Amino acid sequence: MIRVQTEAFDVNAELEKLAAGNPKIGGVASFIGYVRDESEGAGVAAMTLEHYPGMTEKKLEEIAAEAHRRWPLEASLIVHRVGRLEPGAPIVLVATASAHRQAAFESCQFLIDWLKTKAPFWKEEETGQGKRWVEARAADDAAAENWTQKDPAAGPKKV
Amino acid sequence: MIRVQTEAFDVNAELEKLAAGNPKIGGVASFIGYVRDESEGAGVAAMTLEHYPGMTEKKLEEIAAEAHRRWPLEASLIVHRVGRLEPGAPIVLVATASAHRQAAFESCQFLIDWLKTKAPFWKEEETGQGKRWVEARAADDAAAENWTQKDPAAGPKKV
Amino acid sequence: MKIFYFAWLREKVGLREEELTPPENVRDVASLLEWLKGRSPGHAEALKDPRMVRVAINQDYAAGNPPVGPEDEIALFPPVTGG
Amino acid sequence: MKIFYFAWLREKVGLREEELTPPENVRDVASLLEWLKGRSPGHAEALKDPRMVRVAINQDYAAGNPPVGPEDEIALFPPVTGG
Numbered sequence: 001m002i003r004v005q006t007e008a009f010d011v012n013a014e015l016e017k018l019a020a021g022n023p024k025i026g027g028v029a030s031f032i033g034y035v036r037d038e039s040e041g042a043g044v045a046a047m048t049l050e051h052y053p054g055m056t057e058k059k060l061e062e063i064a065a066e067a068h069r070r071w072p073l074e075a076s077l078i079v080h081r082v083g084r085l086e087p088g089a090p091i092v093l094v095a096t097a098s099a100h101r102q103a104a105f106e107s108c109q110f111l112i113d114w115l116k117t118k119a120p121f122w123k124e125e126e127t128g129q130g131k132r133w134v135e136a137r138a139a140d141d142a143a144a145e146n147w148t149q150k151d152p153a154a155g156p157k158k159v
Numbered sequence: 160m161i162r163v164q165t166e167a168f169d170v171n172a173e174l175e176k177l178a179a180g181n182p183k184i185g186g187v188a189s190f191i192g193y194v195r196d197e198s199e200g201a202g203v204a205a206m207t208l209e210h211y212p213g214m215t216e217k218k219l220e221e222i223a224a225e226a227h228r229r230w231p232l233e234a235s236l237i238v239h240r241v242g243r244l245e246p247g248a249p250i251v252l253v254a255t256a257s258a259h260r261q262a263a264f265e266s267c268q269f270l271i272d273w274l275k276t277k278a279p280f281w282k283e284e285e286t287g288q289g290k291r292w293v294e295a296r297a298a299d300d301a302a303a304e305n306w307t308q309k310d311p312a313a314g315p316k317k318v
Numbered sequence: 319m320k321i322f323y324f325a326w327l328r329e330k331v332g333l334r335e336e337e338l339t340p341p342e343n344v345r346d347v348a349s350l351l352e353w354l355k356g357r358s359p360g361h362a363e364a365l366k367d368p369r370m371v372r373v374a375i376n377q378d379y380a381a382g383n384p385p386v387g388p389e390d391e392i393a394l395f396p397p398v399t400g401g
Numbered sequence: 402m403k404i405f406y407f408a409w410l411r412e413k414v415g416l417r418e419e420e421l422t423p424p425e426n427v428r429d430v431a432s433l434l435e436w437l438k439g440r441s442p443g444h445a446e447a448l449k450d451p452r453m454v455r456v457a458i459n460q461d462y463a464a465g466n467p468p469v470g471p472e473d474e475i476a477l478f479p480p481v482t483g484g
Contacts, residue, residue, distance in 0.1 A: 012171035015191065023196035023246035029267075030189050031260060032174065033401055037182035049400065052324055052393060055377035080400060087182035092401050101190060101271060102302070108188075109264050112401055120374070120393075121400025122325035133326045136397035143261075192484055208483065211407055211476060214460035239483060251484050271484055279457070279476075280483025281408035292409045295480035 001076070002060040004051055006083040009093050018075045018097050025074045029104035030095035031112050037087035039134065042127040047134075049082045049091065052120040056080075059119045063111060070151060071107040073098050078111060080121065110147050117144040160235070161219035163210060165242040168252050177234045177256050184233045188263035189254035190271050196246035198293070201286040206293075208241045208250065211279040215239075218278045222270060229310060230266040232257050237270060239280065269306050276303040319388050321354070323364070324395035327371065330364035339388065347373050348383045350392065370396055402471050404437070406447070407478035410454065413447035422471065430456050431466045433475065453479055 001018075011032065019025050037044055060078050067076055075097040085091060094115065096107040123134040160177075170191065178184050196203055219237050226235055234256040244250060253270040257263040282293040322335045344353045351371070355362045365371060373380040374393040386392060405418045427436045434454070438445045448454060456463040457476040469475060 010171050011174055012169050015170055019191075019193060019247070021247070023194070025193050025247075026195045027193065028191045030191075031264065032178075032187045032189075033260070034178060034184050034186065035182070036185045036258065050325055051400070052322065052374070052377075052395070055374055055393065058377050088178070088180070088184075099195065101192070101268075105190065105264065105268050109260075112260060116401035117398065118379075119400050120324065120395065120398050122396065123399045124325070133396065134399040136399055140401075209408055210483070211405065211457070211460075211478070214457055214476065217460050275484035276481065277462075278483050279407065279478065279481050281479065282482045283408070292479065293482040295482055299484075 002057060002064055002078040004053075004056055004060070004080050004082060006081060008081070008090060009079045011093060014077060014079065014093060015095055018077050018095055022074050022097070024099055025097045026099045027101040027104045028095055028097045029101070029108035030077075030093065031108055032090050033092040033112070035085045035087045035089045035091060039125055039127070042125075042129065044087060045126045045128075046084055046086045047123050047125045048084045049080075050122045050124070051080075051082050056120045060115065063114045063118060066114070067096065067107045067110055070110070071096070071098060071103040072100075073103065073107055076107070076111065078115065080115070080119070082121070113140070113143040113147060116140045161216060161223055161237040163212075163215055163219070163239050163241060165240060167240070167249060168238045170252060173236060173238065173252060174254060177236050177254055181233050181256070183258055184256045185258045186260040186263045187254055187256045188260070188267035189236075189252065190267055191249050192251040192271070194244045194246045194248045194250060198284055198286070201284075201288065203246060204285045204287075205243055205245045206282050206284045207243045208239075209281045209283070210239075210241050215279045219274070222273045222277060225273070226255065226266045226269055229269070230255070230257060230262040231259075232262065232266055235266070235270065237274065239274070239278070241280070272299070272302040272306060275299045319386070320391045322391070322393040322395075324393065326396055327364045327394050330360050331358070332360045344386070346383050346385050347375075347380055350386050351394075354394075365394070372397060402469070403474045405474070405476040405478075407476065409479055410447045410477050413443050414441070415443045427469070429466050429468050430458075430463055433469050434477075437477075448477070455480060 064076050073096050077095040079093045081091055094111040096104050098104040117140050223235050232255050236254040238252045240250055255263050255266040276299050319338050323331045340353055344350050351365055355365045372395050376391050402421050406414045423436055427433050434448055438448045455478050459474050
């Protein structure tokens with residue numbers, strides 16, 4: 001399940017929905033990303049997240065489908081917020097449920113790594129020097145690329 | 160923070176406490192383990208978790224301290240339940256908070272891998288053939304040992 | 319043809335979207351971007367460094383220089399930074 | 402000396418804990434386990450395969466054959482299976 005929303009999310013409720021009524025699930029791995037109060041050495045007062053309605057949801061669905069293709073998952077979840085958020089606010093929740101913990105951990109990290117480089121979201125930060133658009137990080141590209149390397153049988157990915 | 164308890168846990172409340180008021184935290188990785196309805200091919204009606212009060216808490220503290228030594232963590236959490244639990248019930252919650260997601264993911268997996276082989280808990284399952292004590296899994300030993308290999312500078316661990 | 323702009327491309331162009339009818343010689347991504355540059359100083363500024371521009375056609379990433387047609391939904395934006 | 406038993410060792414021994422005063426020749430883990438085996442058929446059954454028995458002294462795992470003394474808290478249990 002994927003969702004883009006302005007509101008905060010209730011992790012407990014989200015994860016309960018994910019696991020509810022499926023006693024095959026042995027483990028749920030999740031990751032929550034938060035707004036930090038500094039970025040590249042500058043203080044951050046807030047950030048605003050923009051997305052591409054339609055394409056964003058489509059890409060999130062494709063990324064989730066790819067995770068289900070690669071790992072034996074019982075369920076998965078991506079919730080991403082948009083709009084203006086202050087430091088400490090949760091931005092994104094990704095979670096995967098599987099019979100075994102290794103599959104849950106790996107697929108959860110895969111979801112956030114691919115989301116960061118393939119899902120159309122953009123962050124604009126408010127710093128002491130004014131507003132600025134966050135630049136893509138080479139480390140994020142490398143993390144996403146790493147999963148492509150790990151799945152050579154599937155060939156180059158275009159998700 | 161570590162805790163052993165009979166009650167269920169509220170993941171949202173636990174993770175909010177973990178991250179609250181620390182805007183250095185960029186990501187929280189967590190893992191929840193659940194009771195499954197089958198084990199080694201047999202149906203499981205329930206399981207009972209026993210622990211060693213005193214030593215269990217001590218080992219959990221040591222495992223958490225080791226995670227903080229290895230990764231730049233802002234906070235960590237281990238909550239483990241004891242007593243009788245039915246399929247679908249959460250058994251354990253581990254979570255780590257860091258500025259960066261890679262540290263959060265790795266340390267979270269480390270916590271559950273070491274907990275499974277080093278913290279004194281024992282599971283007894285109720286199956287159609289009666290009660291039986293769960294046997295330790297070689298795969299869990301291998302997962303825990305893997306983290307020892309990854310920290311050769313620290314020498315053999317005795318936690 | 320519908321064109322969407324996001325993030326700083328949107329700000330530089332000064333538009334969220336526009337409905338355009340490019341001339342006949344605009345048949346692929348490269349010729350479309352070149353033609354768009356001439357529409358205004360904002361467009362020129364936004365598109366001056368093609369390495370910083372990602373292109374989506376009908377909500378899929380465009381790699382290389384695929385064809386574009388009048389019914390296509392095109393989006394131009396910088397590398398993504400969500401999560 | 403306080404001895405705790407957990408999981409199936411507890412069930413086989415039939416006790417959660419006992420307070421014991423071993424003879425003088427019981428000075429280390431190996432001699433303690435050997436002496437405990439003679440206390441009852443349940444003890445003997447619980448301790449018959451030493452590879453299945455983990456030993457903690459004062460709430461730390463004992464590796465090898467360390468010494469034990471009258472003030473020590475000893476715990477005997479199978480490999481752990483939590484998480």
